[in-house]
Amino acid sequence: DAGVIQSPRHEVTEMGQEVTLRCKPISGHNSLFWYRQTMMRGLELLIYFNNNVPIDDSGMPEDRFSAKMPNASFSTLKIQPSEPRDSAVYFCASTQWNTEAFFGQGTRLTVV
Amino acid sequence: AQSVTQLGSHVSVSEGALVLLRCNYSSSVPPYLFWYVQYPNQGLQLLLKYTSAATLVKGINGFEAEFKKSETSFHLTKPSAHMSDAAEYFCAVSLSGNTPLVFGKGTRLSVIA
Numbered sequence: 001d002a003g004v005i006q007s008p009r010h011e012v013t014e015m016g017q018e019v020t021l022r023c024k025p026i027s028g029h030n031s032l033f034w035y036r037q038t039m040m041r042g043l044e045l046l047i048y049f050n051n052n053v054p055i056d057d058s059g060m061p062e063d064r065f066s067a068k069m070p071n072a073s074f075s076t077l078k079i080q081p082s083e084p085r086d087s088a089v090y091f092c093a094s095t096q097w098n099t100e101a102f103f104g105q106g107t108r109l110t111v112v
Numbered sequence: 113a114q115s116v117t118q119l120g121s122h123v124s125v126s127e128g129a130l131v132l133l134r135c136n137y138s139s140s141v142p143p144y145l146f147w148y149v150q151y152p153n154q155g156l157q158l159l160l161k162y163t164s165a166a167t168l169v170k171g172i173n174g175f176e177a178e179f180k181k182s183e184t185s186f187h188l189t190k191p192s193a194h195m196s197d198a199a200e201y202f203c204a205v206s207l208s209g210n211t212p213l214v215f216g217k218g219t220r221l222s223v224i225a
Contacts, residue, residue: 004155030210031210033212033213042215042216042217042218043202043213043215043218045212045213045214048212050210056212091155091156093156093213095209095210096209096210097209097210098163098208098209098210099209100146100158100161100209101158101213102158103148103155103156103157104155105154105155106154106155108153
């Protein structure tokens with residue numbers, strides 16, 4: 001398996017634009033997590049899904065953030081409109097029951 | 113609620129010296145504990161995990177960690193540091209395998225030749 005695949009690896013966008021981050025989890029994994037990493041706040045959970053169903057989105061900072069998982073092999077994290085303070089590295093991770101989480105390479109988002 | 117405290121945001125050791133990275137956790141139930149490593153511009157890679165089996169856990173690249181319930185600690189050690197060990201190390205706790213990880217702030221390890 002190629003592991004957790006995230007795209008794009010880097011995204012530079014202007015403030016106010018819509019940004020969509022994508023994640024393909026490892027085949028057969030039933031849980032998917034979105035994390036955000038910043039220097040100030042470290043690694044924070046944004047939202048997670050079990051069997052494609054959102055379980056906890058309390059970490060989503062504002063209504064500008066939304067996430068979907070239409071099927072077991074794909075998830076998106078959307079920011080609309082984007083703001084400079086959204087600049088961070090966004091990680092997707094997946095896991096099976098009682099195994100460790102496998103992380104993607106991350107998407108580095110810069111909002112100017 | 114669960115939490116993790118990593119003592120020391122930056123640790124510097126000489127090549128060949130002992131590596132000790134400290135992690136203390138708080139959990140209302142028996143925890144799952146993990147150490148991850150992050151190299152620059154990379155994702156997180158699992159070093160080792162504790163899931164209520166043996167308290168001394170061996171991981172990749174010569175690292176190991178010991179779960180001490182009485183001290184609520186899960187410190188990471190390696191007998192002899194190598195230049196390639198320079199990276200950011202994160203301790204994390206979760207309730208089970210498919211619940212979210214709660215991460216510490218991370219410890220940057222520098223290895224001096």
